[in-house]
Amino acid sequence: MTKRKTEEVSGKGKKRRATPPSVGSDLSVSHFPADILNRLVEHVVHQDMESRVLWANKAAADSLGMKPDQMKGRLCYELWHDRTKPCEDCPIVRTRDTGKPHEGEVTSPDGREWLIRGFPVTNGGGEMTGVTEVTLELTHMKDLERSLGGDRGTMIKLVDSIPDTIYVKDLQSRFTLVNKAMLARFGQTSTARLMGKTDFDFFTRHHAQQAFADEQQIIVTGRPVIGKIEQETWPDGSNTWVSTTKMPLRDDSGKIVGTFGVSRDITEHKLAEELLRAQFSLSMALSDVMTLEEGLRVSLQAAVAVSGMDCGGIYLADEASRNMNLVSHQGLPDAFIANTSHFSPDTPQAGLIYEGKPVYEHYDRLKVPLRPAQQAEALRAIAIVPIRYEGKIVGCVNVASHTMDVISEAARRALESVDNQRGHCVARRRAEEALRHTNMKLAEALDEVTKTQERMIQHERL
Template structure:
């Protein structure tokens, strides 16, 4: 074989080529070159070759006169595989190797190897040619099947098939992908998709039927399973409680054809898993699936276990061979698993279980939100009761007696202003509660600044506030955070003293608080400023030792109180929140669980709802409040974000 390169479109007459290769490249328009070459090459074969060809290049080149078109990728086309391919095609085009087999051989190869049930019928419905898959379906050889009709092979539906094919031949209209159901010899339901078209001779006359049938049983089952799950999953969304969702989730798969048994691992508030499955599923389901579900719940990812292996995460279904159990995480709720009870777990069942697990998780999330909302509504009702009854009633009595008070107008004004503030706060809190919103807009708030502001609103003559340097900030509703701190500070001041105050001290304190000009009381109350520079513990101790108090309060302390000490209140930071601690008398262990109950108080003038409001506000933010002993033996309230 001789290969010759020419620089022009014209081919020398002496060349007498068997094949001419026309490139399509940057300096040669392959399509135009094919047109010009094909007009004057005689019997030579014209092959157009292009690298990284545009869409439609092959079609245009063929229509322009190319006998063959070779398109190569832009990368790696020099690989041995492509080199061999190009060489083979050029040798074939040049007539150096045998051409393709004749049509009869090619048709026979097609019928031997195609997995579909391909058939050709004459006008009377007799099989003239069939694929190997078609003959295998009927348990006959291809030769044995030739000449038979559907009346012999499928007598129950033979007439229906014949009428269908007669209509196709008369109208010339094909049927495409018609899905039909039947029952096989083993009594199993199966589905096939059939396409039939009229068969025509060289003159265009209809002389029979050509068609093919393919088994779509697995696809059909998967679609049916998926539709059933989607339909049934609406029950999940409509479920009101966690227990109802568990019942529905384990029951639904029993109504889905070919879906394996489902086992649920549901996490309680303490993180412990309990296992649930449909009644009658059998104890083996638990034994095979428990460790897999535990692993999926802990890792928060899909986990599978083969028959003889430990549970392991996997990325794609293709990795699984014969899984005994496959589990999917349900977020913090636990995990859902499907377990092999004898029928096997195929790829479609795994994919379906993953979809089902996502629906179960959505339903559990929704139920959790509903439960939180219900709990919040209960707290709101309680909060409204606190504000409207426990607070408003004594406030109304105080305001009524105030009108009868004959005293210094300045003192009366201070009392009236304080009562008005309480009244306004009551209105605001009641409105918030009845509107269903304890917490409004939330944003980052400096705990140090909030503590200073809350401290300024209180009568804290008997206490010292210390704010640690690392207290940080927290996402909160500013007003509600201030109210929470006010209640914690008030609780510490009212209940934290190591010795009940005498009336003389109370009088001194009340007088000092009522008189804005009392600098002695202001010096005694070390509350820190509203700036970030709050007192350090060392500075607070120094000020406690040197700060002058009003003479009246000093006299009361010296003559009536003996060893009474100021309460020291500390606000410090936690890794996930903050704490408020005091060095007072503390709270007995057997009463710690009761302090947040509405009405609980040990002070004769206490309302019993201060700490309850603290818990309500914290819970509305999603925080947790814990009561422990402080380092000095007092009370320490820890507020943590969840």
């Protein structure tokens, strides 16, 4: 065995996905989620402190042409490396000796190259009882890298200097090479964290399936995808936009061995376009509305749409009492509405609005008491944006999400940018309704005067 690289796993990075389930707890064989582990392309092997196999997933057994049960009781180094003692500087041995995760790249006697990670397993008392080994074959990735030829060091420096994300994938759409921009996009610090992973490990299934279908079509037809605009949806519910170009990757003989792509983040540009459209549409819609109620409904619909949220409400301040009253809402159940329809000025909720500053927070971290109906709704990201008119707080628009944890900077700017339009709408419609109310009262008074005069004339005739 030839050691390529061994290092202690630091645990840094925002989105760790390689750590096996329940590491650091009492993992008997019966505790493994076998139905899930048997679907992985990585080899997962649970060993005791003597390197004897206690459990192995299907991928590990298939690599040896064996059944998982046939591996039980056998020594790890005996099975894969045909040795009588552990390999020099083996990551698994280092994990067993230090009690800390370790990883390393190794080459087995048959020439295959592997990334091996070891994770300590302890019982309920904290005593180490074994090691979980997670192994990914790197042979194909290394072959792809070698097929690129030229000065590899210069090539890596070149692609790492480019702000766009650059990536190479194999025939199964697994990452085999990425640049620094790609690592940063996925919140990773080590290339090894992405090797063998797919878009399904980072995006929602809907987006990942679309990307996978494009890449498989390229592999079959050899036709590239040029400048495709894609909306990426992340597990936290946030969305980004990229312009993507994907090409077939060929070896020296011209055979397609994978794909490579370049993606440019155009989220700010896309959201700016949507904001302009939303502002124009809202302005046109508000100019046509006849009542305050209709204007508020249109404003709320626009706020929900431009922010990417799925529900919301608008509160207006009573000019006399300063109470905040819910006057328009969408996407929320009756029980929730009943508990949030009115807030007097001395409540924390009203105080938050009258502070006059936009609030962007996770719903359960708002510094206000939540009633059971509010907690049961399980809202996540929320925005509370004041509505002003001539410098005064006249209400607020609230939008929230049941799926998203954060509200993007672009969405925040969009919500705040139409504040004046909302304020003018509220003030104008209130004035118009007050005028209609006054006219109605005048008409009623005039009608009463007319009737009185008629009665007097009739009385005089009698």
